[in-house]
Amino acid sequence: MSQVTQAPLGRSPVALAPTQSVSLNINGQDHTLQIAPWTTLLDALREYLDLTGTKKGCDHGQCGACTVLVDGKRINSCLSLAVMHEDSKIQTIEGLGTEDELSPLQQAFIDHDAFQCGYCTPGQICSAQGLINEGKAKTEAQVRELMSGNVCRCGAYTNILSAVMEVLNNEGLIIEDKAWSAGATKQDIAPVEPPKK
Amino acid sequence: MNSFTFTQATAVAGAVQDKAAHDDAAYIGGGTNLIDLMKENVARPTHLIGLKKLGLDTIEALPDGGLRLGALATNADTAWHPEVEKRYPLLNQAILAGASPQLRNMATDGGNLMQRTRCYYFYDLATPCNKREPGSGCSAIGGYNRVCGILGTSEQCIATHPSDMCVALAALDTTVRVSGPNGERTIKFEDFHRLPGDQPERDNTLEPGELITGLDLPAKGFEKNFSYLKLRDRTSYAFALVSVATALELYGNTIKDARLALGGVAHKPWRDKEAEAMLIGQPATADTFRRVAAKVLENAKGYGANTFKIELAKRAIVRALKQATEMNQVLDTNAFQNSNP
Numbered sequence: 459m460s461q462v463t464q465a466p467l468g469r470s471p472v473a474l475a476p477t478q479s480v481s482l483n484i485n486g487q488d489h490t491l492q493i494a495p496w497t498t499l500l501d502a503l504r505e506y507l508d509l510t511g512t513k514k515g516c517d518h519g520q521c522g523a524c525t526v527l528v529d530g531k532r533i534n535s536c537l538s539l540a541v542m543h544e545d546s547k548i549q550t551i552e553g554l555g556t557e558d559e560l561s562p563l564q565q566a567f568i569d570h571d572a573f574q575c576g577y578c579t580p581g582q583i584c585s586a587q588g589l590i591n592e593g594k595a596k597t598e599a600q601v602r603e604l605m606s607g608n609v610c611r612c613g614a615y616t617n618i619l620s621a622v623m624e625v626l627n628n629e630g631l632i633i634e635d636k637a638w639s640a641g642a643t644k645q646d647i648a649p650v651e652p653p654k655k
Numbered sequence: 656m657n658s659f660t661f662t663q664a665t666a667v668a669g670a671v672q673d674k675a676a677h678d679d680a681a682y683i684g685g686g687t688n689l690i691d692l693m694k695e696n697v698a699r700p701t702h703l704i705g706l707k708k709l710g711l712d713t714i715e716a717l718p719d720g721g722l723r724l725g726a727l728a729t730n731a732d733t734a735w736h737p738e739v740e741k742r743y744p745l746l747n748q749a750i751l752a753g754a755s756p757q758l759r760n761m762a763t764d765g766g767n768l769m770q771r772t773r774c775y776y777f778y779d780l781a782t783p784c785n786k787r788e789p790g791s792g793c794s795a796i797g798g799y800n801r802v803c804g805i806l807g808t809s810e811q812c813i814a815t816h817p818s819d820m821c822v823a824l825a826a827l828d829t830t831v832r833v834s835g836p837n838g839e840r841t842i843k844f845e846d847f848h849r850l851p852g853d854q855p856e857r858d859n860t861l862e863p864g865e866l867i868t869g870l871d872l873p874a875k876g877f878e879k880n881f882s883y884l885k886l887r888d889r890t891s892y893a894f895a896l897v898s899v900a901t902a903l904e905l906y907g908n909t910i911k912d913a914r915l916a917l918g919g920v921a922h923k924p925w926r927d928k929e930a931e932a933m934l935i936g937q938p939a940t941a942d943t944f945r946r947v948a949a950k951v952l953e954n955a956k957g958y959g960a961n962t963f964k965i966e967l968a969k970r971a972i973v974r975a976l977k978q979a980t981e982m983n984q985v986l987d988t989n990a991f992q993n994s995n996p
Contacts, residue, residue, distance in 0.1 A: 475658040495661035495703065498690070518691050519758060531731075531760045537690050538761060541661050542683070542705055585757065592756070594735065606891035607755025 485553025502540035511551040522608035532588025551580035570621040574612035684763035720874030726765030749823035765867035772814035812855030822918035835865030848923030877902030895919035899975035948972035
């Protein structure tokens with residue numbers, strides 16, 4: 459006795475999502491894609507544009523491996539739909555430096571051995587670039603707090619921190635260390651005047 | 656994720672009409688919670704209405720001395736806005752205590768109010784949950800409920816509202832501006848979120864199709880004495896087990912005005928106006944704070960794994976009030992001697 463496989467009672471097969479056209483500006487280049495609206499920015503980069511530097515870790519906004527810069531601001535590309543980014547300027551790890559000239563953060567990550575398996579590294583570097591663009595981290599403790607959206611399962615945090623600190627120091631952005639956490643008082647997180655020399 | 660269609664709205668009226676024209680449509684701001692819920696199949700809208708082209712992303716002074724936060728302003732832009740930093744530092748701290756920098760760059764102020772609970776069972780399609788599937792039962796009662804509520808719970812639901820930002824907005828007497836099929840209206844913040852009762856599927860009092868357009872902060876920002884104390888399993892990037900937003904106006908050591916709201920303990924940001932009234936006119940001492948903390952938790956109910964939150968909340972209230980009192984002051988060195996909680 460043979461049975462025909464069919465959809466469960468009361469359910470009909472799901473039609474494919476209708477696609478739509480979206481124009482994305484990525485690392486200075488315009489791309490037009492025909493994609494289903496459910497395509498995340500992360501999947502658009504990896505699956506449609508072959509920009510596989512951006513990594514898929516948890517796919518739920520918890521690990522930061524998918525961090526890219528949109529109009530200079532770091533976001534989790536896994537929690538954003540590609541169709542929401544028409545007219546945005548998107549920067550990925552591929553657009554931060556060139557093969558001949560790495561960005562200061564990329565060079566610092568190498569100099570400080572700031573990775574082991576390397577899977578979180580593109581997200582760490584894009585996140586650190588976002589942190590620099592924001593200009594809010596003035597101390598090592600603030601850098602730690604403002605990099606907390608990026609998880610490193612190898613535990614390379616110490617070297618990641620020194621790499622980011624070196625770039626911030628070179629750009630004259632670090633002022634003085636102070637205890638800072640979400641529970642700290644306003645005085646703790648207020649920008650501190652640089653010491654007079 | 657379910658299949659859905661997407662349109663980008665360019666005007667509030669158009670967005671509201673688009674919503675009314677679809678059975679299972681949803682507005683999408685930053686998408687940080689909604690897209691996650693869609694990936695988990697907890698939310699299954701068939702049509703999304705993008706809001707990012709509506710404008711509504713500015714932060715502007717109001718004629719009455721207050722400040723209007725556009726619903727589409729991001730959490731990060733709000734926290735770091737010079738007027739918020741200067742005049743509403745409690746809000747600045749609460750926002751920065753939540754999520755990660757990446758999420759705060761995406762998440763919108765209106766969306767922060769609309770985020771759903773992080774109760775494990777709400778996310779777990781294999782288990783009953785009255786909020787996700789009304790009438791199916793509550794798995795958290797008698798289950799893993801460490802993150803669940805202790806105040807205002809019901810037999811149907813003990814979920815908490817997960818926001819930090821909303822706890823500060825509640826304490827600051829914010830007004831929510833909404834637009835919907837029947838026009839515009841305002842909702843007092845304390846009336847926006849609701850307790851679960853026998854309708855835990857309803858998080859708030861928005862009518863179908865209504866869209867948040869802005870949040871109005873009153874002129875009084877309590878910028879001198881405030882505290883947002885968040886207690887959690889990690890010191891960064893974790894939801895609150897208990898949080899306290901408090902703001903004081905002090906005359907000498909006497910409390911002239913007070914605000915007190917808790918996060919992580921209830922289905923809504925838990926503002927306690929009776930406790931605030933108990934503080935007014937009293938000396939800002941640990942004895943006062945302990946009495947008030949006991950009052951706030953007098954009707955608290957633990958469910959086993961989360962019972963620790965009752966004592967934790969009492970201590971957090973005392974500590975937050977103490978922090979708010981002591982900031983920006985030449986400390987009276989005797990004030991808290993031998994009276995630490």
